[in-house]
Amino acid sequence: MAKHDPALSILFHTLSDPTRRAILSRLAEGPATVTDLAGPTGLRLPTVMRHLSLMEEAGLIATSKDGRVRTCSIVPEALDPVRRWIDEQRAIWDARLDRLDAFVMSMMKERDK
Amino acid sequence: MAKHDPALSILFHTLSDPTRRAILSRLAEGPATVTDLAGPTGLRLPTVMRHLSLMEEAGLIATSKDGRVRTCSIVPEALDPVRRWIDEQRAIWDARLDRLDAFVMSMMKERDK
Numbered sequence: 278m279a280k281h282d283p284a285l286s287i288l289f290h291t292l293s294d295p296t297r298r299a300i301l302s303r304l305a306e307g308p309a310t311v312t313d314l315a316g317p318t319g320l321r322l323p324t325v326m327r328h329l330s331l332m333e334e335a336g337l338i339a340t341s342k343d344g345r346v347r348t349c350s351i352v353p354e355a356l357d358p359v360r361r362w363i364d365e366q367r368a369i370w371d372a373r374l375d376r377l378d379a380f381v382m383s384m385m386k387e388r389d390k
Numbered sequence: 391m392a393k394h395d396p397a398l399s400i401l402f403h404t405l406s407d408p409t410r411r412a413i414l415s416r417l418a419e420g421p422a423t424v425t426d427l428a429g430p431t432g433l434r435l436p437t438v439m440r441h442l443s444l445m446e447e448a449g450l451i452a453t454s455k456d457g458r459v460r461t462c463s464i465v466p467e468a469l470d471p472v473r474r475w476i477d478e479q480r481a482i483w484d485a486r487l488d489r490l491d492a493f494v495m496s497m498m499k500e501r502d503k
Contacts, residue, residue, distance in 0.1 A: 295396075298398070306486055359476060362411070369419055370464070
């Protein structure tokens with residue numbers, strides 16, 4: 278079995294919530310304040326702040342505070358481990374198909390001898 | 391906010407568990423029985439079967455039964471929505487960088503007038 282990767286588990290868990298994914302897509306367009314982000318969700322501010330806190334812990338966003346205003350921005354490379362994992366699965370799958378191809382070819386050669 | 395995509399939420403939730411990710415990587419190499427899959431996890435069979443059931447519901451794997459033996463195989467295209475979502479985030483981010491580039495260029499042209 279592949280070794281446990283807690284960061285990847287946290288990333289997938291963070292992305293499993295539609296509100297958090299929507300916030301991430303919004304932040305990909307540019308930084309926004311907590312109030313700006315809360316608006317379209319229809320959720321209460323404390324709920325949105327809990328989502329943002331989870332996203333910051335997962336490394337998906339960064340926040341900074343200026344007086345009473347907290348601004349959030351995306352950490353674009355944060356999704357790289359997810360992309361890498363998906364690519365790895367594809368690579369394992371492709372390698373398997375290559376082995377199957379090679380096997381079928383060798384069977385056909387054997388038959389045509 | 392982007393529309394809610396329950397299938398995507400379920401996929402991300404299913405992938406948030408390291409045992410389920412390990413099972414998926416194993417199945418990318420080829421079909422396996424439930425007993426084969428359980429071995430390396432060190433988990434009890436009912437626990438592994440619960441994981442497999444969740445993965446089947448999420449559309450990540452397919453299972454078939456021959457007598458008392460249940461065989462699992464991967465559904466390779468099942469990860470496509472996750473890959474697509476990741477690509478979409480990258481596209482939003484790239485579009486933002488293009489707009490920033492265009493803005494800086496127009497500022498420089500303005501300055502050099």
